[in-house]
Amino acid sequence: xxxxxxxxxxxxxxxxxxxxxxxxxxxxxxxxxxxxxxxxxxxxxxxxxxxxxxxxxxxxxxxxxxxxxxxxxxxxxxxxxxxxxxxxxxxxxxxxxxxxxxxxxxxxxxxxxxxxxxxxxxxxxxxxxxxxxxxxxxxxxxxxxxxxxxxxxxxxxxxxxxxxxxxxxxxxxxxxxxxxxxxxxxxxxxxxxxxxxxxxxxxxxxxxxxxxxxxxxxxxxxxxxxxxxxxxxxxxxxxxxxxxxxxxxxxxxxxxxxxxxxxxxxxxxxxxxxxxxxxxxxxxxxxxxxxxxxxxxxxxxxxxxxxxxxxxxxxxxxxxxxxxxxxxxxxxxxxxxxxxxxxxxxxxxxxxxxxxxxxxxxxxxxxxxxxxxxxxxxxxxxxxxxxxxxxxxxxxxxxxxxxxxxxxxxxxxxxxxxxxxxxxxxxxxxxxxxxxxxxxxxxxxxxxxxxxxxxxxxxxxxxxxxxxxxxxxxxxxxxxxxxxxxxxxxxxxxxxxxxxxxxxxxxxxxxxxxxxxxxxxxxxxxxxxxxxxxxxxxxxxxxxxxxxxxxxxxxxxxxxxxxxxxxxxxxxxxxxxxxxxxxxxxxxxxxxxxxxxxxxxxxxxxxxxxxxxxxxxxxxxxxxxxxxxxxxxxxxxxxxxxxxxxx
Amino acid sequence: xxxxxxxxxxxxxxxxxxxxxxxxxxxxxxxxxxxxxxxxxxxxxxxxxxxxxxxxxxxxxxxxxxxxxxxxxxxxxxxxxxxxxxxxxxxxxxxxxxxxxxxxxxxxxxxxxxxxxxxxxxxxxxxxxxxxxxxxxxxxxxxxxxxxxxxxxxxxxxxxxxxxxxxxxxxxxxxxxxxxxxxxxxxxxxxxxxxxxxxxxxxxxxxxxx
Numbered sequence: 001x002x003x004x005x006x007x008x009x010x011x012x013x014x015x016x017x018x019x020x021x022x023x024x025x026x027x028x029x030x031x032x033x034x035x036x037x038x039x040x041x042x043x044x045x046x047x048x049x050x051x052x053x054x055x056x057x058x059x060x061x062x063x064x065x066x067x068x069x070x071x072x073x074x075x076x077x078x079x080x081x082x083x084x085x086x087x088x089x090x091x092x093x094x095x096x097x098x099x100x101x102x103x104x105x106x107x108x109x110x111x112x113x114x115x116x117x118x119x120x121x122x123x124x125x126x127x128x129x130x131x132x133x134x135x136x137x138x139x140x141x142x143x144x145x146x147x148x149x150x151x152x153x154x155x156x157x158x159x160x161x162x163x164x165x166x167x168x169x170x171x172x173x174x175x176x177x178x179x180x181x182x183x184x185x186x187x188x189x190x191x192x193x194x195x196x197x198x199x200x201x202x203x204x205x206x207x208x209x210x211x212x213x214x215x216x217x218x219x220x221x222x223x224x225x226x227x228x229x230x231x232x233x234x235x236x237x238x239x240x241x242x243x244x245x246x247x248x249x250x251x252x253x254x255x256x257x258x259x260x261x262x263x264x265x266x267x268x269x270x271x272x273x274x275x276x277x278x279x280x281x282x283x284x285x286x287x288x289x290x291x292x293x294x295x296x297x298x299x300x301x302x303x304x305x306x307x308x309x310x311x312x313x314x315x316x317x318x319x320x321x322x323x324x325x326x327x328x329x330x331x332x333x334x335x336x337x338x339x340x341x342x343x344x345x346x347x348x349x350x351x352x353x354x355x356x357x358x359x360x361x362x363x364x365x366x367x368x369x370x371x372x373x374x375x376x377x378x379x380x381x382x383x384x385x386x387x388x389x390x391x392x393x394x395x396x397x398x399x400x401x402x403x404x405x406x407x408x409x410x411x412x413x414x415x416x417x418x419x420x421x422x423x424x425x426x427x428x429x430x431x432x433x434x435x436x437x438x439x440x441x442x443x444x445x446x447x448x449x450x451x452x453x454x455x456x457x458x459x460x461x462x463x464x465x466x467x468x469x470x471x472x473x474x475x476x477x478x479x480x481x482x483x484x485x486x487x488x489x490x491x492x493x494x495x496x497x498x499x500x501x502x503x504x505x506x507x508x509x510x511x512x513x514x515x516x517x518x519x520x521x522x523x524x525x526x527x528x529x530x531x532x533x534x535x536x537x538x539x540x541x542x543x544x545x546x547x548x549x550x551x552x553x554x555x556x557x558x559x560x561x562x563x564x565x566x567x568x569x570x571x572x573x574x575x576x577x578x579x580x581x582x583x584x585x586x587x588x589x590x591x592x593x594x595x596x597x598x599x600x601x602x603x604x605x606x607x608x609x610x611x612x613x614x615x616x617x618x619x620x621x622x623x624x625x626x627x628x629x630x631x632x633x634x635x636x637x638x639x640x641x642x643x644x645x646x647x
Numbered sequence: 648x649x650x651x652x653x654x655x656x657x658x659x660x661x662x663x664x665x666x667x668x669x670x671x672x673x674x675x676x677x678x679x680x681x682x683x684x685x686x687x688x689x690x691x692x693x694x695x696x697x698x699x700x701x702x703x704x705x706x707x708x709x710x711x712x713x714x715x716x717x718x719x720x721x722x723x724x725x726x727x728x729x730x731x732x733x734x735x736x737x738x739x740x741x742x743x744x745x746x747x748x749x750x751x752x753x754x755x756x757x758x759x760x761x762x763x764x765x766x767x768x769x770x771x772x773x774x775x776x777x778x779x780x781x782x783x784x785x786x787x788x789x790x791x792x793x794x795x796x797x798x799x800x801x802x803x804x805x806x807x808x809x810x811x812x813x814x815x816x817x818x819x820x821x822x823x824x825x826x827x828x829x830x831x832x833x834x835x836x837x838x839x840x841x842x843x844x845x846x847x848x849x850x851x852x853x854x855x856x857x
Binding site: 012014015016020021024025026027028256258310342 | 652658670671699700701702703704823824
């Protein structure tokens with residue numbers, strides 16, 4: 001049965017909403033396939049506005065991987081702004097894909113990628129607009145499988161009622177395996193209905209189906225256990241790891257947005273995973289081991305991606321890009337190839353050391369030295385030991401001064417506030433550091449015309465990290481420290497004038513903390529917040545702390561717990577955590593030991609250069625570190641002004 | 648394509664749009680100028696741009712720009728306004744009242760805030776067209792069609808300003824948003840026709856050959 005486009009109805013509403021172009025699709029790189037000649041159909045959602053969602057790397061990769069399959073169709077959908085949501089409700093227009101404007105509910109799978117937990121309320125809006133029951137239990141065979149992925153799915157318990165399944169880890173192979181299971185089930189005439197399909201997914205042992213697990217609680221509110229409620233599903237569900245990134249060179253055909261978006265560049269992941277071991281960093285913990293993409297594959301991807309898209313910026317992404325074993329040759333090779341073009345290269349997520357400046361110099365050969373960013377994360381030497389961010393104050397000053405003396409005029413420093421064991425003094429040291437950066441920088445640059453921006457965010461303890469047991473600070477404490485820091489920065493007027501200060505309030509972090517480490521009971525809070533109008537919680541102009549507190553106060557006391565219980569409470573070693581049945585490969589004993597090491601300010605080295613420290617990932621996931629160098633170089637390209645028109 | 652870039656710290660591609668249609672209207676006649684770093688065959692450029700643009704954004708023609716700016720050759724626009732749910736007779740009455748007025752003040756939100764201006768003077772033609780070629784199943788719904796030519800003035804008078812004018816003078820309130828399409832733009836001739844702005848450049852040579 002064919003599915004028709006909702007565009008004629010939608011078009012009537014577009015003149016009445018802001019930025020209507022974000023809803024029309026048709027971007028370069030977009031794919032529209034025939035509905036009837038495909039057998040498995042995916043609607044992929046990044047649950048935020050188009051301007052944030054479109055550049056998302058994960059969605060672009062899966063979109064392309066799926067559409068390369070002949071009998072598979074994948075389309076994209078994003079959150080609609082409240083103005084359009086209201087009109088769609090009024091006129092009965094369902095949640096649609098931007099590619100062919102098909103209703104989401106007609107697809108086999110509705111896959112949502114959660115980079116952050118603050119997208120949960122947007123999922124409920126999308127389900128509601130799509131006409132899909134909010135509760136998994138209320139869905140039938142006419143509804144798509146609602147599937148969560150992305151980093152937040154390493155603890156999907158707060159949304160367990162709303163999703164049908166979750167995938168942990170890398171998606172490239174997972175989406176193909178899921179497609180295969182659905183294809184087979186449909187070909188067999190959908191035996192056993194929706195439950196059978198979910199069971200087949202669960203039997204892979206790497207797809208989590210919440211309805212097949214029961215959670216029991218202790219009288220004090222803690223979890224007693226999470227166990228399967230049927231004999232044929234695994235006790236623990238393991239994450240996916242895509243090995244050999246050279247075999248998965250996606251995106252090959254990056255999407256080029258029509259509306260303005262937050263990133264407009266061709267992003268190439270140069271490696272996945274990180275073993276630097278920063279204790280706050282969930283991404284670094286759950287994506288192990290390190291798997292590099294080789295210099296030649298990166299070079300090829302950049303060449304073809306730029307030819308396809310016409311982007312003029314390339315981002316070489318990873319969790320710590322300067323750590324790639326071939327980063328020097330990669331940067332100089334690419335800089336050479338694009339020297340006389342308008343292509344600029346950027347290297348986000350770099351370390352605090354002089355090598356970094358060398359790389360940045362390579363990449364800014366064309367003379368544009370806009371700004372450099374470093375992330376010391378903690379203000380004091382002590383707190384940096386607590387979080388295992390191994391950089392000394394001397395290193396940092398030396399690095400920044402090198403940058404200033406090499407022509408950079410603007411340096412950004414990233415920090416966190418509210419880290420475990422943090423005191424006022426730890427935060428105040430940020431001001432001293434910034435002052436010293438400016439003082440030394442002025443001397444080195446020989447000019448007063450240099451700037452430094454201190455950017456500080458609230459720490460949120462995340463599942464599957466050594467800080468998963470840690471208490472959060474109250475928002476008042478965070479806000480108080482930020483105020484103190486601001487005053488300290490401005491205590492010297494001459495230096496203070498050269499220092500910009502950007503910060504986030506403590507309140508959104510506390511709610512992110514509730515959602516990150518919450519269990520199934522938190523789902524009721526999310527639902528209440530959404531019912532009260534909560535949308536776009538990642539946007540300060542839409543986020544309402546009062547609404548979350550109110551909803552938490554209505555829901556949680558019924559379970560004998562409260563907001564503080566989930567956020568500011570330190571967990572004990574033996575407490576069952578809501579995500580213990582979800583296996584990131586990290587050994588819980590190792591995580592606990594690393595938490596203890598943090599308390600004693602003991603630093604943990606990187607296993608790429610020192611012996612294995614038994615975090616548990618490689619043996620339990622049957623993976624290994626994949627790093628170079630390959631010894632290869634980037635070959636010179638044919639000149640880019642040799643023009644050809646695509647067929 | 649070897650697009651030229653502006654000089655300076657953040658180079659921008661050299662593209663300028665001549666009187667771009669407002670958001671939410673259709674157009675069959677948009678014009679833009681592109682600066683290139685190197686000679687390119689116009690047809691090759693057209694094909695390349697068309698391939699990269701969205702379905703429905705069709706690049707019809709490329710010519711080598713002669714002297715003078717494109718903007719100087721565009722001083723009027725020809726529009727078609729479809730008003731589903733509006734009886735042609737009702738539209739006829741409103742258009743008559745509009746044309747009989749020497750001035751019709753309308754309001755619009757601009758970047759400078761709400762402002763009031765005359766929507767009448769810039770209109771050189773406004774008439775209700777004959778019955779459209781509608782698909783047979785749509786015959787039951789009346790649909791007035793207005794043929795409109797507007798001169799370019801400051802502040803710009805757009806089709807929705809003329810529709811506001813029809814509301815002001817005759818209380819015409821379309822039940823659903825009208826569908827507006829720009830049919831042509833260019834130089835307004837003495838006979839009230841619109842001359843194609845590319846006519847002057849439409850000569851059979853490649854870029855770099857003159």
